[in-house]
Amino acid sequence: MTSDHTIARLQARIAALEAERARSASTWRETVDAMSDWVCIIDRDFRIVRSNRAVEDFLGVKRENVLGKTCYALVHGTDAPIGHCPIPPMVKARQRAQADVQLADGRWLSVTVDPLTDHEGRLTGAVHMVRDITALRQIQAEREALIKKLEQALSEVRTIKGLIPICAKCHRIRNDKGAWGSLEAFVHDNFDADFSHGLCPACARSEFEAYDL
Numbered sequence: 143m144t145s146d147h148t149i150a151r152l153q154a155r156i157a158a159l160e161a162e163r164a165r166s167a168s169t170w171r172e173t174v175d176a177m178s179d180w181v182c183i184i185d186r187d188f189r190i191v192r193s194n195r196a197v198e199d200f201l202g203v204k205r206e207n208v209l210g211k212t213c214y215a216l217v218h219g220t221d222a223p224i225g226h227c228p229i230p231p232m233v234k235a236r237q238r239a240q241a242d243v244q245l246a247d248g249r250w251l252s253v254t255v256d257p258l259t260d261h262e263g264r265l266t267g268a269v270h271m272v273r274d275i276t277a278l279r280q281i282q283a284e285r286e287a288l289i290k291k292l293e294q295a296l297s298e299v300r301t302i303k304g305l306i307p308i309c310a311k312c313h314r315i316r317n318d319k320g321a322w323g324s325l326e327a328f329v330h331d332n333f334d335a336d337f338s339h340g341l342c343p344a345c346a347r348s349e350f351e352a353y354d355l
Contacts, residue, residue: 180272250279
């Protein structure tokens, strides 16, 4: 009787542990599937062992259909890892590696890989995480284009250094060729700007007083 009771207790304990393991696994799957980043586990041969649901949005392929296939074949359609794949550096350094990769359809992906090891420290594979950074790349490209445009505009602005020869009476200015021209022409030629003529308040009063207005 005691033996049967002990066996029953052990079986109940095992069942409880199995139920707890199943709940933990279910919670983990739900958590990983809630992520917008594509997360998968790959073995040392680049084959996908597990994947979250985000792969369906990234590649348009059902999750169950990517298992056992290599990441480079699925993502890049190649027979071998691409030249700037972050996995070989990760394998060599045994630490996280990252690379930005552009797909054939123009999308940019940030790929991060972290090493997986067994209890003896041997490398068994990697956690492979992919994030779509296309929008960020577009913002960066627009920023770089704006900076280039501003630099070009600045290079086209002619700067004036030193003394400017100006007539003390008529205020005409002598250019670098020795010719005298109006202040307006000088500003227009050197700064691509024009004057809008008018009278300041003091001159307006003086002008009106001269005509008894």
